[in-house]
Amino acid sequence: MGKYVCCTGLLKNTWDQVCIAFWQRYPNPYSNHVLTEDIIFREVTPSNCLISRRLLTKTSRAPRWMERYLPKHMTNSAYIIEDSVVDPQKRTMTTLTWNISHARLMSVEERCLYQINQENGSWTEIKREAWISSSLYGLSRAIQEFGLARFKNSVTKTMKGFEYVLSRMQGETPSRTLAETATERARETAMAAKEKAKDLASHAQKKQYV
Amino acid sequence: MNSVGEACTELKREYDQCFNRWFAEHFLKGDRSGDPCTETFRKYQRCVQKAIKEKDIPIDGVEFMGPNKDKPES
Numbered sequence: 001m002g003k004y005v006c007c008t009g010l011l012k013n014t015w016d017q018v019c020i021a022f023w024q025r026y027p028n029p030y031s032n033h034v035l036t037e038d039i040i041f042r043e044v045t046p047s048n049c050l051i052s053r054r055l056l057t058k059t060s061r062a063p064r065w066m067e068r069y070l071p072k073h074m075t076n077s078a079y080i081i082e083d084s085v086v087d088p089q090k091r092t093m094t095t096l097t098w099n100i101s102h103a104r105l106m107s108v109e110e111r112c113l114y115q116i117n118q119e120n121g122s123w124t125e126i127k128r129e130a131w132i133s134s135s136l137y138g139l140s141r142a143i144q145e146f147g148l149a150r151f152k153n154s155v156t157k158t159m160k161g162f163e164y165v166l167s168r169m170q171g172e173t174p175s176r177t178l179a180e181t182a183t184e185r186a187r188e189t190a191m192a193a194k195e196k197a198k199d200l201a202s203h204a205q206k207k208q209y210v
Numbered sequence: 211m212n213s214v215g216e217a218c219t220e221l222k223r224e225y226d227q228c229f230n231r232w233f234a235e236h237f238l239k240g241d242r243s244g245d246p247c248t249e250t251f252r253k254y255q256r257c258v259q260k261a262i263k264e265k266d267i268p269i270d271g272v273e274f275m276g277p278n279k280d281k282p283e284s
Contacts, residue, residue: 003211014230016234016238019233019238020233020234020238022229023226023229023230023233024226026211026222027211030255034211035212036212036213036214037211037213037228038213038214038218038222038258039222039225039251039254039257040213040255040259040262040269041274044245048242050233050237051274053274055214055262055267055269057214077270079268079269081269081272081276083274083276085275086237088237088238088240089214089240094275096275096277098276098277100267100268100269100272102221107277109277129246
């Protein structure tokens, strides 16, 4: 069956600004998980819409219990496709994003519609829908729950990243403070150190048995 | 931002720069007078499509706006 989520977001910038930022949003301080970004198809249709396909590589850290279901070489990153249609006449942008790696284990498809906010014409509204499913027998429920939690977390990061890029485009100082950046850096360093310690410990353990 | 093909990042940067200007200053304003980025796009694509083949990234035959067609509308 899978899970379906729907939510709306608001950016206090014009639709034009949001579309411009959409193509310039990587890298930003909230996109450390995005490793590469490429346009692999682009065309202006006869009806004057811009259609594009973007290929992204993202790190995909699965929880420990899930890792054993992944082939070894695939545990580090995942390929994502993001198709989009920008319609400058209707002032709409539609995107469809989905993973082409690990799709049997977990598939996440997200559809976003960016349009002018009806109450305030200089703001942009994002209607976001997502479908999360897994066809892994016996574990699909647990994996979908995990996928849903991670999706919600990534929506927050996407919006923060967007706001950051938009404010930088307008020459403002992004709202993220230096202290905030420092705290996050420290946390990441601590996490990396912990992982390394675990690795060393397991190596040491293996050696004992040799 | 890096390209998936390490050798393509510089070509990508050149293209992105050209595209971003065209998109903001021409496309969104309804100006349809040709695309100045065709040549930089062609060079960048030659590089990135080669990298995709070498890395066996499975993008062949994936329909545009593909997988979501049979999903229920909300």
